[in-house]
Amino acid sequence: MNDKVIHEEIHEKIYEEILRIENVKVHFSKRSNLFSRGGKGVVKAVDGVTLSMNAREIYGIVGESGSGKTTLGRAVIGLIPISSGEITVFDAKICAGAHRRSPLYRTRVQMIFQDPDSSLNPNMTVARLLAEPILVNRLLPQKLLPERLKELLDMVDLPRTFLSRYPHQMSGGQKQRVAVARAMATDPRLIIADEPTSALDVSVQAQILNLLMDLKEKKGVSILFISHNMAVVRHISDRVSVMQAGRIVETASAEKLFAYPREDYTKKLLRAIPKIRRFPCPAMAPA
Numbered sequence: 001m002n003d004k005v006i007h008e009e010i011h012e013k014i015y016e017e018i019l020r021i022e023n024v025k026v027h028f029s030k031r032s033n034l035f036s037r038g039g040k041g042v043v044k045a046v047d048g049v050t051l052s053m054n055a056r057e058i059y060g061i062v063g064e065s066g067s068g069k070t071t072l073g074r075a076v077i078g079l080i081p082i083s084s085g086e087i088t089v090f091d092a093k094i095c096a097g098a099h100r101r102s103p104l105y106r107t108r109v110q111m112i113f114q115d116p117d118s119s120l121n122p123n124m125t126v127a128r129l130l131a132e133p134i135l136v137n138r139l140l141p142q143k144l145l146p147e148r149l150k151e152l153l154d155m156v157d158l159p160r161t162f163l164s165r166y167p168h169q170m171s172g173g174q175k176q177r178v179a180v181a182r183a184m185a186t187d188p189r190l191i192i193a194d195e196p197t198s199a200l201d202v203s204v205q206a207q208i209l210n211l212l213m214d215l216k217e218k219k220g221v222s223i224l225f226i227s228h229n230m231a232v233v234r235h236i237s238d239r240v241s242v243m244q245a246g247r248i249v250e251t252a253s254a255e256k257l258f259a260y261p262r263e264d265y266t267k268k269l270l271r272a273i274p275k276i277r278r279f280p281c282p283a284m285a286p287a
């Protein structure tokens with residue numbers, strides 16, 4: 001094999017497309033409250049989003065509260081049915097009208113939520129929390145499970161003795177590490193992280209962000225990182241899309257977006273970042 005062929009193969013590996021969202025809409029029937037948006041009895045929470053994400057990429061989605069970020073993330077993992085369009089993760093697909101995700105899709109895409117207290121069952125030990133997705137999806141024979149559980153704890157820098165702990169015996173940061181390990185348990189291609197640090201103390205936020213960046217580098221997992229916090233998104237993302245009212249208004253590399261925002265809406269979001277500089281890293285500045 002000559003150098004050129006090798007080079008092309010490497011190039012292909014790095015830029016392999018992992019997620020494609022094509023003209024996806026998620027419309028809800030209108031709630032009867034003052035804050036609903038959209039006409040004719042529907043809330044257009046996601047209103048025609050198209051984006052493509054590469055392997056080994058952290059892709060940030062920012063926007064004000066209510067712009068549709070969570071709905072988009074939940075649509076990608078299949079928790080909310082899409083009204084139209086198509087979502088492809090690697091080699092598995094979700095289309096409008098599909099009510100069930102395929103087993104393949106369930107292992108390929110995982111999610112980390114904002115609040116580990118509501119995402120981790122308080123009655124389960126860490127061992128059970130981590131074993132569940134592996135057993136449900138029949139990924140490993142029982143005898144290989146203990147070794148895998150230890151590996152998962154190592155991955156998120158928690159001591160192996162934590163396997164016997166319950167959620168209430170851990171700090172917020174430790175619980176979120178367990179949630180990350182649980183998401184990694186099925187060896188996913190893509191993790192949707194919806195405001196994964198917003199419920200944590202400022203001092204712990206940067207540790208979780210660094211852990212996610214580490215997993216991207218070492219395990220090659222891609223992360224769709226959803227946040228209203230521009231400073232956090234800037235710290236972690238390779239590329240960023242800005243969402244407003246269910247649509248993407250601007251996409252650029254994180255560097256470019258923050259240095260040269262094009263859209264007025266993006267400029268407005270950037271002006272809202274506190275200018276305090278006494279924090280050692282941008283991720284630690286308050287939201």
Ligand SMILES: Nc1ncnc2c1ncn2[C@@H]1O[C@H](COP(=O)(O)OP(=O)(O)O)[C@@H](O)[C@H]1O
Pocket residue numbers: 028029030031035036037043044045063064065066067068069070071072
């Ligand atoms: N299940 C639902 N039924 C009706 N409207 C919803 C539902 N979920 C979200 N919405 C509405 O969709 C819009 C987008 O919400 P969301 O995706 O949570 O935004 P974000 O995560 O950016 O704050 C909001 O107007 C919200 O009220």
Ligand SMILES: [Mg+2]
Pocket residue numbers: 069070071
């Ligand atoms: Mg949200």
